[in-house]
Every structure is written in structure tokens, then in C-alpha cells.
Amino acid sequence: MDGPEPFSNSAKSTPTIRDVAHRAGVSPATVSNVLSGKPSVTSSNRALVVQAAAELGYKSNYMASSLRRGRTRTIGVVVPNLANEFFSRLVTYWEALSTRAGYEILVVATQDEVETERQRIQSIVARRVDGLLVASALDDFGSAKDLASSLPPTVLVDRAFGCAPFDTVASNNFQAGKLGTCHLLALGHRDIALVTSADSHLHLRARIDGYRSSMTEAGLTDRIRIVIGGQSVEDCRGAVEQELRRPDPPTAIFATTFFSTLGAVKAIRALNIAFPEEMSLVAFEQSEWMTVFRPYLTSVSQQSDQLAAVSWDLLMKRIDGTNDAPQHIKVPVHLTIRESARATTLR
Amino acid sequence: MDGPEPFSNSAKSTPTIRDVAHRAGVSPATVSNVLSGKPSVTSSNRALVVQAAAELGYKSNYMASSLRRGRTRTIGVVVPNLANEFFSRLVTYWEALSTRAGYEILVVATQDEVETERQRIQSIVARRVDGLLVASALDDFGSAKDLASSLPPTVLVDRAFGCAPFDTVASNNFQAGKLGTCHLLALGHRDIALVTSADSHLHLRARIDGYRSSMTEAGLTDRIRIVIGGQSVEDCRGAVEQELRRPDPPTAIFATTFFSTLGAVKAIRALNIAFPEEMSLVAFEQSEWMTVFRPYLTSVSQQSDQLAAVSWDLLMKRIDGTNDAPQHIKVPVHLTIRESARATTLR
DNA sequence: CTGAAAGCGCTAACAC
DNA sequence: GTGTTAGCGCTTTCAG
8 A cells, every 4th residue: 555545435335225225135126215315115124224334334316216217316506606795695595405305406607698697507407406496598598499498497588688588586676766767866866876787687777667667756757867887897887977968967876786786986087076975876785895895885785595595485385396387486685775875065 | 178288298107219110211329429429429310319319398307327338427516505696606617617627516505504514415425426525614524434334436626625535625724824814914914813714624614713723923923913703704703893892903914714804894894994094904705896895805715616626526537437536626715806905004 | 430338336126 | 114126318338
């Protein structure tokens, strides 16, 4: 022997259910019954099997079991991007839920690209996951028929709300739009600019619609200003900066995505505007770092835990064979009032 | 028919390789050969098979394939917590790497608890993952022999550096400790407090050792101050605040974890100390939000992309059957100089 | 180059 | 209660 073996199991082959059966002096079927907790086994045999299994260090082979049973107890989780805190939080909750339910999750990222999404879903479906949790890059997920027709039970989250024949769950984005806008309105603001990353997706448009609706109800239809900042912080900063440089700048900004929140802050800082004294901001999402940021950001945020829990339950029901009509569930959002949005000062 | 079928595939059973073979008028073996890209098939047969497969919407059953071949092309990823940006970034990179290599990742979180870690690893090992990437809760991972002896190729990341017989990779945490300290020293600081979350782990102790070493080399052994703040931002804030309230407060703080960075900032703010004029800070890690934070934080940060890439390569080599001695690789860290650490002003 | 046959390890009927 | 048998869907010898 020269040096330790890198992996001690590299030589001896893994014990099978037959080995255990042999050692315990029973049949493979009995071993299987014991291991899967079937009651119809004498306690003496049960003890024999348990001991033999322990001695051999036996571990059931999930591949074989899955093949035979036709289910894998694995859920495919499809998100645009794990680097985005919203999605990583969602995955965190799903992971916890899966553990409790005896499932495992296969995680794939799509970069929010349709083609990547298609491919990644293909591969995990080939792995025969029992179900799919997907935050799609597409609002009409499943429109590519070849894909949709070969899917296991699937729940759509965040994106593609209402997309039949799937169950879908998302935050109440319209409410989110209203909540932020109304808060600012109540503080006396009339010139409120909404800034977002894009308007290409349903969920983003719903937020815009909420804003529109509130502005209209307040009789401020003509003051509606929507800034589409783009997908990066820098792009958002540029767009907001331009808006703030207009002769008639807004007195408040409502950022409706995480990136546009960051962009808005940067823009305000770049122009040396007194913040929050001269410019109010309602941010989107919450994050640990916000606790050290000054001014403490007032924000509209999603309840990721709820989104995860609701979608998980829906999926489990489908897997259990429910044949109900597709459900579409909206989860309320929260407005957390802190310091970044203040009452208007007259100008 | 009342309402749309929830899932269109719910009725018809998935086609198997035999169905394809039958339709193409060849044997299952030939289909298998075509699908796995073996050259020894006439192009006419190949075409037949490809077409039949397409018409049937055939998808290879990975369970069956895995069972037969004895490998799953799945890697188990074990991290304390996805909510932690460092780990979610690591997982992001691993996911990308896995896609490129034709693997899938099974992600589990351990909450940094030893027992949870044991259980979660057990379950994914039972699923016969081809390899394991783990950021362990334990510095002597694998000491529980029953576990270690039944593991597939495994690479330890971030934690448990040097823990044989595994390959391990981590940031050069000693260097991280030195880098931050030397920077502050070069700026003229002599009273530098290190703040960290805990000293229970190797990687955290290595950072402390780097600090110690630099302070000692500067002849400041008697000024060494180490603040163990705890696992939450609030606990860290409290601990730092106490340190700053001493009659002889430090002129600079070196935070060596993400949470202690946040805690330090909160403490500085809470005491209304002019920052960075009267207090310098070297932070740990970088994050998108830091771009909007003022003062722009000078920080020591890990190269997650490198950590992920190096560990992935090591794992692939092991899976390919390398029998080299276990490797232990340190990845350099970065010091990014910005605005939060300034030259000392005399007092 | 192709097909027949033998399992991978497990579980579900069905006898006993 | 327990054992025997027959596959799940695939890949892989091994003849032809």
C-alpha cells in the first residue's frame, strides 16, 4: 500500500437486494417488503433482514426501483437563473419542501432563453422526473406542442400566469403595481415615474397595468411615465438618469424590478439629488443588504415562500392524480414602508 | 369532453425502444446503436430509425439506460444553503458546467447541520449519482466511516480543505486574511479589528491566521483584536458595536465574512461614526448591490467561478477513473480597492 | 452490419 | 407470510 485509496468503495461492488436476502436467509421479495415498510412480514424475518442490510451496508438502488415502479420521486426545477435572488430563494424553499416530502430536485437554469429552456426541459423529462416546476422564459409556455404533449405534471411559477392547460401561480403583480403607486400617491406625489426592466413579459406588464390603473383612478392619466430600462443595472441607471434630467422630472420613482431598483438608486446618486428629501423611491423586492442601506428602502416585495409552497402543493396534487381543471393562483404581495418614500415638498 | 385535459400525455403510454424498432422494421439493438451514435449502422437503417423515433416522439428512458450502464450522468451538489449568495453562485457555475458536459445536478441543502448533511447525502447516493460536490458542514468530512466508505467520487469545496482521501478545493483563505490586513496596514492603520462570524471552521480560522500573521509581521502582535460576531447580521452588529465603544476603538475593521460585513456597516452607522473618514472597512465578498452602496466598499472576494471550475474538473477526472493521490487546490482571492478603506488620520 | 438473448436491481402478482 | 416468477426499458455480448 502506498498512500490511502482515494475511494474505499472503488473495488468491492455494491451489495444488491439478493445479497441481503441470501445473508438473511430469505427471499428478495421479503427484503423488498421489509425495506419498503410493508407490514406483512414476521418481526423475526424483519429483524434478520434489517441486520443483514446493515452488515452489508446495503443501499437500495434507486435506478432499479424507479424503473420498476415507474416513478422517480424527483422533481425538475427550471428557472432562468440561480444568480437572481428571487429564483434562488424559490429554489431554497422548494428544496426544503422536497426533502420533507421525500423528493429530490433536479435544478436547471435556462438563462431566460427559449431554446435553452426547451433543451434543458427535454433532458430532465428524459430522466423521467415525476413533475416539473418551471419559471418559463416564455409567456405561452407549452405552445411548442411537441414539448407540451410529453410533459409530466407541471406547474408554472412567476411567469406565464394563466397559461392553460397548466396549473400556474404568480404574485399578484397588478396589485404590486397598484400598491407602490397608491403609496406614492397618498404621500402627495403626482409625477411618478415607473421604471422596469422590460415590458416583454406578462408579469412585468401586470405591474405596469397596476400603476396605470392607479394613476388613472387618481386622474393623472396624462402624467403616466413609463421607463423601460433594460436588463442590466447600468442600462436602468442610464434610462432613469435621462428621465430625471428632463425639464419636468418626476418627484417619485417606482421601480418594479430588482435591477431597475438598483439602477434608480444609482441614477439618483449620480445626479446628486437629495435622497429621499428631493426624490422618493419605492423599490422592488427585499434583501438582506437593504438593512444596511440608507435611506432604508420602502419596497413592494413578493412572498417567495408562499409562491413556492402553493406551487409545490399544486404539483403534488397533480402527481397524486387529481384531474381538476387547471388552477391559477395569485399570491398577494407586500408593501413594506420604510424611509425612501416621503411626502412631497411643494416646488 | 368537459374542459381541456390537464395533461395531454396522461392517457397514451410513452413509446419504448421496441416501439421504435417495430415501426422502423429493425431490432431494438439497432435503434439503441443509432441513438447512442454508434457508427456501425447503415445510413438507410439510421434514417429509418431517426424518422420512426421522431414520429413516435420517442424519448430514451434514462432510468433504464442508467440501470443498465451503471451510471446516471447526475452529480449531487451539497451545500449548506442556497440563500447564501456565495453558494448560489457556486451552484450557478456548476449548473452551467454540468450542462456543457451532459450532466444534470441534484441539489440539496444541509442548513449547515451535520445530521441533515448525512441524511441528504445518503439519499442522493442511493440515487447513484456519479459524483458528489460538497461544501460540508464538517471540517473532517467523511470521518463518519459508514458514510465515507460508500461514497462515489467526491470533491470537497470551500470547507474541509485538505481532508483526505478526498480531492479538496478552497479559496486561499490565509491569503485573504493577509490581503485585507496588509491593505489596511499600508494605509497606516495599526488598530485593526478583525470581525468574523465564527472560528469553528477551518476556512474561517485560516482567514484569522492570515490576519494574525500580517499583524505579527508588522510588529503589532499586542494589537490583535478578534471579534467573533455570530451567525446573524444583528449579532455581528452587536459585537462590533461593543468593540467600537471601547475606550480604545480600532481605526479600521476587517470583516471576513459576508454577514460580519453587514454587521460592521450597521454598527458603524448606529454609532454615527463618519464613514469612511473616521473608520475604515475592508469587506468580504462582492455583490451587485454594493455598486449602489456608499461608500463603495473595498473588499476581499472569492473567485466562485474558479472554485466551481476547478472542483468540477477534479470531479470529472475522478469519475473518468483517475487514481492520482488526492489533490488539494487553493484558489487565489482578490482585493478590490474602492472607497471604504482610507489612510489613517492622526488622532 | 444486424438480431436474439441475457440481464442491470428491483417490485408486484400470484401461487404456495 | 413467503418465495417464485416475470418483467420495467435499455444496452451489450455474441452469433449469424
